[in-house]
Amino acid sequence: xxxxxxxxxxxxxxxxxxxxxxxxxxxxxxxxxxxxxxxxxxxxxxxxxxxxxxxxxxxxxxxxxxxxxxxxxxxxxxxxxxxxxxxxxxxxxxxxxxxxxxxxxxxxxxxxxxxxxxxxxxxxxxxxxxxxxxxxxxxxxxxxxxxxxxxxxxxxxxxxxxxxxxxxxxxxxxxxxxxxxxxxxxxxxxxxxxxxxxxxxxxxxxxxxxxxxxxxxxxxxxxxxxxxx
Numbered sequence: 001x002x003x004x005x006x007x008x009x010x011x012x013x014x015x016x017x018x019x020x021x022x023x024x025x026x027x028x029x030x031x032x033x034x035x036x037x038x039x040x041x042x043x044x045x046x047x048x049x050x051x052x053x054x055x056x057x058x059x060x061x062x063x064x065x066x067x068x069x070x071x072x073x074x075x076x077x078x079x080x081x082x083x084x085x086x087x088x089x090x091x092x093x094x095x096x097x098x099x100x101x102x103x104x105x106x107x108x109x110x111x112x113x114x115x116x117x118x119x120x121x122x123x124x125x126x127x128x129x130x131x132x133x134x135x136x137x138x139x140x141x142x143x144x145x146x147x148x149x150x151x152x153x154x155x156x157x158x159x160x161x162x163x164x165x166x167x168x169x170x171x172x173x174x175x176x177x178x179x180x181x182x183x184x185x186x187x188x189x190x191x192x193x194x195x196x197x198x199x200x201x202x203x204x205x206x207x208x209x210x211x212x213x214x215x216x217x218x219x220x221x222x223x224x225x226x227x228x229x
């Protein structure tokens with residue numbers, strides 16, 4: 001890793017840690033505010049699925065803090081214990097957000113479909129891309145094609161990060177609209193749910209920007225090596 005790439009990585013690592021810290025603080029705070037409707041995260045998820053006429057998605061509890069996710073492969077909404085059993089504003093926001101992904105899947109939301117198609121390529125590149133990039137930088141003067149291959153692989157993961165942004169933002173939009181219209185959150189609770197999901201979305205924004213910035217640096221290294229040749 002070159003000094004410039006390392007500097008960018010450290011910069012975005014710092015930003016990421018800051019945003020993640022604020023996000024955890026927000027969820028800890030909103031996780032202590034009881035939902036006036038009294039519904040648990042699992043009940044919120046079940047109701048949102050029913051309201052959107054989705055009956056083939058299973059809601060499960062998984063271990064881990066903030067491990068909540070929707071799996072389109074087996075159509076499951078996986079909620080952390082705090083969200084699954086929790087009756088807080090944070091639990092409702094997270095559960096509804098994950099249901100937003102289920103709604104996207106059911107309606108063939110184009111960005112989710114595209115992201116799903118990229119998963120195999122991202123899984124393939126994840127285990128080898130850093131080694132290829134490192135080898136490409138070390139061999140830039142004798143075998144620049146190796147770095148180019150690494151750039152292509154890293155470009156796939158960067159594209160995945162960028163496509164993830166509209167997917168996550170849209171899921172939160174759907175969640176917040178439903179929380180409001182279904183009166184799951186009161187007028188005092190809704191802004192807190194919105195704030196929690198805003199900070200969650202920011203983590204994806206930082207990740208995408210970091211990936212784009214790093215990709216640009218690798219491209220510049222490649223172009224610089226090519227000019228020397």
